[in-house]
Amino acid sequence: xxxxxxxxxxxxxxxxxxxxxxxxxxxxxxxxxxxxxxxxxxxxxxxxxxxxxxxxxxxxxxxxxxxxxxxxxxxxxxxxxxxxxxxxxxxxxxxxxxxxxxxxxxxxxxxxxxxxxxxxxxxxxxxxxxxxxxxxxxxxxxxxxxxxxxxxxxxxxxxxxxxxxxxxxxxxxxxxxxxxxxxxxxxxxxxxxxxxxxxxxxxxxxxxxxxxxxxxxxxxxxxxxxxxxxx
Amino acid sequence: xxxxxxxxxxxxxxxxxxxxxxxxxxxxxxxxxxxxxxxxxxxxxxxxxxxxxxxxxxxxxxxxxxxxxxxxxxxxxxxxxxxxxxxxxxxxxxxxxxxxxxxxxxxxxxxxxxxxxxxxxxxxxxxxxxxxxxxxxxxxxxxxxxxxxxxxxxxxxxxxxxxxxxxxxxxxxxxxxxxxxx
Numbered sequence: 001x002x003x004x005x006x007x008x009x010x011x012x013x014x015x016x017x018x019x020x021x022x023x024x025x026x027x028x029x030x031x032x033x034x035x036x037x038x039x040x041x042x043x044x045x046x047x048x049x050x051x052x053x054x055x056x057x058x059x060x061x062x063x064x065x066x067x068x069x070x071x072x073x074x075x076x077x078x079x080x081x082x083x084x085x086x087x088x089x090x091x092x093x094x095x096x097x098x099x100x101x102x103x104x105x106x107x108x109x110x111x112x113x114x115x116x117x118x119x120x121x122x123x124x125x126x127x128x129x130x131x132x133x134x135x136x137x138x139x140x141x142x143x144x145x146x147x148x149x150x151x152x153x154x155x156x157x158x159x160x161x162x163x164x165x166x167x168x169x170x171x172x173x174x175x176x177x178x179x180x181x182x183x184x185x186x187x188x189x190x191x192x193x194x195x196x197x198x199x200x201x202x203x204x205x206x207x208x209x210x211x212x213x214x215x216x217x218x219x220x221x222x223x224x225x226x227x228x229x230x231x
Numbered sequence: 232x233x234x235x236x237x238x239x240x241x242x243x244x245x246x247x248x249x250x251x252x253x254x255x256x257x258x259x260x261x262x263x264x265x266x267x268x269x270x271x272x273x274x275x276x277x278x279x280x281x282x283x284x285x286x287x288x289x290x291x292x293x294x295x296x297x298x299x300x301x302x303x304x305x306x307x308x309x310x311x312x313x314x315x316x317x318x319x320x321x322x323x324x325x326x327x328x329x330x331x332x333x334x335x336x337x338x339x340x341x342x343x344x345x346x347x348x349x350x351x352x353x354x355x356x357x358x359x360x361x362x363x364x365x366x367x368x369x370x371x372x373x374x375x376x377x378x379x380x381x382x383x384x385x386x387x388x389x390x391x392x393x394x395x396x397x398x399x400x401x402x403x404x405x406x407x408x409x410x411x412x413x
Contacts, residue, residue, distance in 0.1 A: 092320075099412035100316055100383035101323055106413065115410055121319050121379040125372060128321075130329035215413070224407055 007071035009033075009053075014067065022062035022073060023051055032226030033075055034084055034113055036200050037150035038063040048150060050113065052083055081117060088113050089122035096128060096145035097201070103210035104202030106218030110148065112225035131176065137184035139192035140204055147177050147203040157195045159183065165195070177203075234264075235284040235398045238308060239271040242297040243324045243367060244290025247384040248315040249273070252287075254387035265398045270307075283308040285397055288376070291321040292368045296361035305374040310397060314390070316383040316412060318370045325367040332365050383413050 003018045009031050016025030021044060026033045037048035046061035053062045054074040062075070074080065091097075091110055099105045131144035153166040154177060165187065169178045187195075189206075196206040215221065241249060249272065255262065269283050270276045286308030292298050305311060316322040327335050336354050340346060370376050380393055389409040396403035 096326075098316075098320075098323065098326060101326070102413075111412055114412070115407065118405065118410060120381055120410070121313070121369075121371065126320060126325075126369060128325065128328040128366070221411075222408060 005067060005069040007067050007069060007073065009073040010076050014073075016067055018069075019066050022053065022060075022065055022067050022071075025067045026062070026075070027229050030229060030231050031075070032229040033062045034116070034226060035063055036109060036113065036148070037152065039152045039156060039198065042152065042155035045151060048148065049087055050084055052080060052087075054080060084113070085117035085119060086123070088117060088119055089124055091148055092119070093122045093124045093126045094129065095148065095201070096143075102146070102202040103205050104196070104199070106213070106215065106221055108202055108220075109200035109225060112220035115220060116224045116226065134179060134184075135207075136181060137179060137187055137192075137207075139187040139189065139207055140179070140184070140195060141207060142177075142179045143203050143205065144176055146201050148201055149175060149177055150200060151177070152198050152200060153177065153195055153204060156198050157191060159191075165191070234267045236269050236281060237266045237271070237285050237287065237394075238269045238279065238283045238304065239273065239287040239314075240289065240300055240304060241272060242288060242290035242300060242318070242370070243293035244315065244317045244322070246272075246289070248289035248318075248382075251382070251384035251387050252314075252390050255391045256387070258391055262394070266394070279303065279307045284310065285394070286311045287314050288312065288318050288370050289314050290317045291324060291370060292364065292373055293324050294361040294363050298364075298373060301370055301373055310378065311370075311374070311376045312378045312380060312393065312397075313370050313376045314380050315385050316381060318376075319379050319381055320369050321367040322383065325369075328366045332363060336363075382411050386411065 004015060005018050007014050009026055012031060014025050014029045014031065016028055023033050023035055023038060033053065034050045036050040038044050038051065044063040046064035049061060051062040052059055055071060088110065092114065097110065099111055102108070105111060129145050133144065134142040154164055157165045159165070163183070165180055165183050166177050167180065169176050192206045195204045239249065268274045268276070269281060270279050286304040288301065288304060288311060292301060313319050317324060321328065340349055340354050341352055378393065380389055382389060386409040392404045392409065
């Protein structure tokens with residue numbers, strides 16, 4: 001059995017099993033550290049930087065670093081929250097996030113984080129990219145203009161043989177998460193719905209199922225993201 | 232306290248934000264105690280008649296007339312507020328950004344499935360018509376905008392709280408439910 005360790009986040013005592021990441025340990029102790037690319041059960045990657053924290057005055061990603069005994073973590077500070085808000089703003093301007101016409105609106109984690117950090121307007125100029133939309137699958141639409149390259153679909157959407165439906169294509173600024181053409185054509189409804197749910201933005205849309213929940217009953221209409229952890 | 236002067240306009244918008252403004256319901260009676268309207272579609276005053284304290288802009292900029300009106304608002308208003316997603320980020324009209332303007336016009340007036348009565352194949356070219364811009368621009372990318380109220384349309388409470396805060400000089404109430412992008 002692994003040992004229990006103690007450390008602090010913003011002065012608050014955190015008790016967790018050794019080896020747990022700071023995000024996991026915080027969650028168990030009722031402290032919310034915002035995440036976007038991180039997905040429970042999948043290997044963390046630390047690429048979105050939403051979970052940026054400070055330990056010993058150094059920036060780290062809380063989803064990849066395990067908690068250590070005696071550690072003093074800074075998370076909910078003005079500086080870090082402004083960095084997080086900046087990340088959200090950058091994601092908004094570099095993609096085409098037209099919330100009013102997006103089927104994911106209300107259930108979207110990126111939007112929910114913008115609400116949490118009260119983003120009224122991004123500080124950066126809009127890019128309006130034209131990366132194309134793949135609607136060839138009968139079950140889903142993959143909108144590349146909304147994709148934040150978090151890999152959550154790549155890590156969690158697999159067939160019974162463990163093959164991935166989604167994969168990276170190209171490199172650098174042309175990097176894209178694409179749906180396998182053949183597998184996309186044979187995708188089940190359950191998997192299509194799961195793919196949409198696991199996508200933190202509106203890049204994967206389960207066809208013919210949009211706007212099922214009315215405004216007011218969606219995930220983040222009444223309560224901010226992270227609220228369920230903070231209790 | 233003398234009343235603050237307000238002006239409003241709808242640029243490349245759908246008037247939904249103005250409709251949401253009217254959703255303040257009976258508080259409109261309180262509003263007339265606090266403010267007076269100058270140029271606005273609500274009272275149909277077409278030109279600025281005096282210096283304005285608060286200018287409220289709905290919609291982004293999709294043509295030359297939008298730019299002209301927006302600039303005149305900046306010149307005549309002490310404080311400018313972008314109201315709604317279109318003013319803040321271009322909104323739905325900005326879905327055309329990235330599609331060449333010629334392609335947009337062809338689809339709308341020549342080749343689109345709903346085009347039936349354009350036998351001469353004419354694109355709108357009357358000099359009276361404002362020129363379309365190549366892209367739809369958020370207002371703050373054209374002039375300096377002081378405050379932003381998101382939403383499509385913004386919640387009436389958000390508009391009310393912002394107006395009261397601006398008029399009274401107090402800090403704005405911003406409960407979670409009122410800041411929404413849809």
